[in-house]
Amino acid sequence: MRTTVLNKNMPMPKLTLLATTLFLAPNLHADENIGVGGQPIAGSEVIFDGSRDMLDAKWTYWKGPRFSSSLPIKWKIVDDPVADGTVMMTDDPAAAGGKYGTSDIVTKRKYRDFRLHIEFLVAKKRGNSGVYLQNRYEIQVLDGDKTSHGMAAVINESKSPYEAYNGTGKWNAYDIMFRAARFQDGKRTEKAMVTMYFNGKKVHSNVQISQVWGGPNSGIDGGNDGGRGITDVPGGLKLQNEGHDVRYRNIWIQELELTEADTDF
Numbered sequence: 001m002r003t004t005v006l007n008k009n010m011p012m013p014k015l016t017l018l019a020t021t022l023f024l025a026p027n028l029h030a031d032e033n034i035g036v037g038g039q040p041i042a043g044s045e046v047i048f049d050g051s052r053d054m055l056d057a058k059w060t061y062w063k064g065p066r067f068s069s070s071l072p073i074k075w076k077i078v079d080d081p082v083a084d085g086t087v088m089m090t091d092d093p094a095a096a097g098g099k100y101g102t103s104d105i106v107t108k109r110k111y112r113d114f115r116l117h118i119e120f121l122v123a124k125k126r127g128n129s130g131v132y133l134q135n136r137y138e139i140q141v142l143d144g145d146k147t148s149h150g151m152a153a154v155i156n157e158s159k160s161p162y163e164a165y166n167g168t169g170k171w172n173a174y175d176i177m178f179r180a181a182r183f184q185d186g187k188r189t190e191k192a193m194v195t196m197y198f199n200g201k202k203v204h205s206n207v208q209i210s211q212v213w214g215g216p217n218s219g220i221d222g223g224n225d226g227g228r229g230i231t232d233v234p235g236g237l238k239l240q241n242e243g244h245d246v247r248y249r250n251i252w253i254q255e256l257e258l259t260e261a262d263t264d265f
Contacts, residue, residue: 035200036166036173037250038117044254047107047237050086052077059105062135062238066101066217069094073105075241080249081121082171087249090129095243098128101217106135107236113256115265116176116237122168123245130155130242133178134235135219136212137192141246143168152198156213161203171249173199177256177263183232192230195263206263 033041040046047058055077061069074092079085092103111134118131122143129141138155143165145151150160152174166172175197182190196204212230216223220235239248 033117034173034175034197036119036171038119038173038175040117040252041115041254044115044117044252046252047109048088048248048251050077050080050088050249055088058107058109060108062101062104062106062219062236064101064104064217064219065223066099067103068099069103074103075105078247081123081169081247085249087121087247090239090241090244090246090248092241095241098242098244100214100240100242103241104132104238105241106132106238110134110234110236111253111255112180112234113258114178115254115256116178117173117250117252118176118237118248119171119173119250121171121247121249123247125168127168127244127246128240128242129244129246130240131174132219132238132240133176133194134180134192135238136221136230136235137178137194137209138213138218138240139174139176139194139196141240152196152203154194154196154204154207154209157209158204158207161198161201164198164201164203166199173197173250177258177265179258179261179263180234181230181232182261186232188230188232190261193261193263195265206261 032039076089076091077086078089080087094102127143131139140153140155146160146162151162151165153160177195179193181188181192192209194207212222212227
C-alpha cells in the first residue's frame with residue numbers, strides 16, 4: 001500500500017473485540033476515521049469545520065459557463081438538525097429550479113491524488129447535490145435514485161450502492177481514495193480511479209472513470225470533446241447546488257502521491 005491509514009482505536013477487552021470480529025458485516029470497516037463522525041487522519045487538512053470563517057477562507061464559487069451568483073458565498077451556515085454544532089446548507093437563489101452550475105462552490109486549493117472524508121444530509125425526498133472530485137468526476141448525492149446516476153454512484157460509471165444509504169434527515173459519509181488520471185506527452189495513459197466507503201461499507205473498488213459527465217456546466221473539461229478531453233491539471237473539490245436542501249459537515253482531505261494504479265484502502 002502506498003499510504004498508511006492511522007487507526008487510533010483504543011484497546012478493547014478480549015470479549016468485546018471477539019464480538020466485534022464475529023458480528024461485523026464483511027464489508028464494514030471498523031475504523032474511527034471512516035463513516036459518519038470519521039476523525040481526520042494524521043497529515044490531513046480540515047477544509048470545513050462548520051464555521052462561516054472556514055467556508056469563506058477555503059472555498060469560493062466555481063465560475064463556470066452558467067455561473068450567476070456572486071461573492072460572498074450565499075450558502076448558509078445553519079444549526080445541525082441532528083447533533084450539536086453548525087453545518088453548511090446548499091441554499092443560493094441562483095440555483096432555484098434545479099439550475100446546476102449556477103452557484104456551485106469549490107475549494108480554492110486544487111488537488112491531484114487524495115483521500116477525502118465528507119458528510120452530507122439530504123433534508124427532503126429527491127434532494128439533489130453532488131461531490132465533484134477534481135471539479136470533474138461526480139459522486140452523486142440524489143435521494144430516491146438507485147440507478148447508475150443515483151445515490152453514491154460514480155456517476156454513469158458504477159451502480160448506486162443505495163442499500164448503504166441512511167435516508168433523508170440523517171447524516172451519511174463518503175470516504176474516498178482518488179487517483180488522478182496520468183498523462184504522457186500530453187495524452188492520457190491511465191484513467192482516474194476511485195475506491196469508496198459509504199457509511200462505513202466499501203461500495204466501490206478501483207473504479208476507473210472514463211470521462212467528465214454533464215457537459216460544460218458540470219466542471220473542468222466537461223466541454224472538451226464531450227467530456228472525454230481530460231486535461232492534466234489539478235482541480236478543487238466541488239459541491240453542487242441544484243436548489244435543494246442538502247447539508248454538509250466534517251470535510252477533510254489528505255493530499256497523496258499514488259504511484260501505483262491502486263486506490264484500495
